[in-house]
Amino acid sequence: MALNDELFWLIGEFAAVVHLAIAGAVTIHVLLYKRNVGAAVSWIGIAWLSPFLGGLLYAIMGVNRVKRRAKRLLRQRTQPGIAEAASAGLPPDDPLASLEFAVGRLTGLPREHGNKVEALRNGDKAYPRMLEEIGRARMSVGLESYIFRDDAAGAPFHQALIEAQRRGVQVRVLIDGVGGGYFWSGTYRRLARAGVPVARFLHSYFPWRMPFVNLRNHRKVLVIDGRVGFTGGINIGAENLQAAHPAHAVRDTHFRFEGPVVEQLTDAFVDDWLFATGEDLPDKDWFPPIDKAGVVAARVVTSGPDEDNERIEFVALHAISCARKSVRVVTPYFLPPEPLTMALGLAAMRGIEVDLIIPERGNHAVLDWARQIPLRPLIEAGCRVWLLPPPFEHSKLMTVDDSWSLIGSANWDTRSFRLNFELNVELHDTGFAHEIAVATRGCRRLTVAELDAAPLPVRLRNGAARLLQPYL
Structure with a gap:
């Protein structure tokens, strides 16, 4: 009996030492890397008051491991002089000139003039235009979406993407690893079986290989031949088709772009694909020369834990x-x-x-x-x-x-x-x-x-x- 008591005492002491080590490590990491005071105090409290569980939660949800890798990849596509050009040539009569200067400094991208932008209400208007452009593609199609369902809305996209791949177009599809269905993604399986290059962003079925559960790719981007782009709030799902009167209808707005800003949309997709798969897409098929198409000045603003996440x-x-x-x-x-x-x-x-x-x-x-x-x-x-x-x-x-x-x-x-x-x-x-x-x-x-x-x-x-x- 005394031997068992001593064993239990040793296990308890060992657990206490491990808890102190884990909580101490979390505290050091928080003090070094967490800028928000409220978040820092919360994580330190969780680490000390919830033995082992607090450290596990911080490892899963509190540590940003993607920043260094993404910055290394993004530097491969950095173009010299962009940051300087972003803040140059401010129109003196623009009442929002100071905003132009600030956004240029934040993004390092120029405000592109000469764009045509069209607002598309709900999937009823957006999906047919997107499918039409995929059908016209001759060089490249890049599509990323937080949600991409295998349903009445997703099926036409599956077919259009598969047909584009078969006629020699470079097709790449990126779906979020959680929003697109963590345990099952019918879209991923259908496209992969058809030979379409498709990836799931920060996804793994094994928890020890999925330390990024709290970091999701919420972007919705479609770029065709580097000349036409779509972005906005619409995911791909039947709930966005108002004419079908879905049980849980969702109204939304998407946008179609032509003009120089499409290069920035394409660049964002190419960087996401590079980050998710390690494949660097060739410039000749994804970045053609682009002519002006309208009168709207536009600029892409990205954010995420791989760059300035604010x-x-x-x-x-x-x-x-x-x-x-x-x-x-x-x-x-x-x-x-x-x-x-x-x-x-x-x-x-x-x-x-x-x-x-x-x-x-x-x-x-x-x-x-x-x-x-x-x-x-x-x-x-x-x-x-x-x-x-x-x-x-x-x-x-x-x-x-x-x-x-x-x-x-x-x-x-x-x-x-x-x-x-x-x-x-x-x-x-x-x-x-x-x-x-x-x-x-x-x-x-x-x-x-x-x-x-x-x-x-x-x-x-x-x-x-x-x-x-x-x-x-």
């Missing part, structure tokens, strides 16, 4: 600070980092018309609960919050002074701004800003009185849900 957030902050008349934001999820909430409130307090347009009911109840907390101070500051009735609106749009727009894949939440790989496009064109602005007609305005009318248990639930913001 880049899109910083662009939004700069845009709000430069606003002189209005700021309009359309987003399916609203749980932004504190600096953005404060910037919107301060803009409203200095007389800027700030409109925030969100779904009345989202597709994730916890996110709906949590958003009630940051909405109250915004309404009190003078922001107008509009609730869109069903079906669920998934568009991500921002306009400033009816002349500058930001469209793409990033939601207004911490996950999109600081964890996901996202891609947005900034656009300078007054007519286009008017075109994509979602009218508040038919929306219901949210008031402080409505928030206060919620019973105490509901308000407590909402406050508790807000604590999960870094993980939602």
Whole structure:
């Protein structure tokens, strides 16, 4: 009996020493690499108060291992002089000239003039145009999507991609390893069996080889022959086909591009494919010379844990600070980092018309609960919050002074701004800003009185849900 007691004592002492070592290692890593004070304190507390589990959670969700590798790969495609060109030639009469300078410094990319941009509402309009362009492809097709379902919407894409591959087009398809179906991806299996090069972003069935579960590729990009591009908020799934009256319908907005900015879209896809597979795609098939096609000035803004993961957030902050008349934001999820909430409130307090347009009911109840907390101070500051009735609106749009727009894949939440790989496009064109602005007609305005009318248990639930913001 005494021998067993001594053995148990030794096991307990050994476990305590291992816990101290793990918690100490987490603390050192957090102090060296975590810039956000709240996140740093939380991770240190979890590591010390949750033996072994805290260290495991930090290893899975708290450590960014992709930054160094991605930067090494991205440098292979870096073009000299781009950063300098980004901040040169600012038009002196542009009221958003300071924003142009800031975004150029952030991205290292020039604002490309001479683009044609077309807004496509829902999958009913976007999918046929995308399929038409894939059918016309002669050199290359690059498609990446967070969700790519094997359903009534996905099947035509499968066929179009397979046919393009068979006629000699270089086809590459990238699907997120979680959003595209962690345990089963019918799209991946169908395309792979047909010989189409397809990859799943940061995916592995083995947990010890999947340390990036919290880092997702949320980008939606289609580039054809390096001359036509699509991006926006639409995934590939039957829920986006309004004419079919799906059970859980999703409204969304996608965009078709022609002109010089397509090279930046293609470059983003090629870098993602290089990161996911190690294959460097040949320039001659993916980067042809591109002529001007319209009058819109545009620039791609990417963000993710492989580069400055606050880049899109910083662009939004700069845009709000430069606003002189209005700021309009359309987003399916609203749980932004504190600096953005404060910037919107301060803009409203200095007389800027700030409109925030969100779904009345989202597709994730916890996110709906949590958003009630940051909405109250915004309404009190003078922001107008509009609730869109069903079906669920998934568009991500921002306009400033009816002349500058930001469209793409990033939601207004911490996950999109600081964890996901996202891609947005900034656009300078007054007519286009008017075109994509979602009218508040038919929306219901949210008031402080409505928030206060919620019973105490509901308000407590909402406050508790807000604590999960870094993980939602």
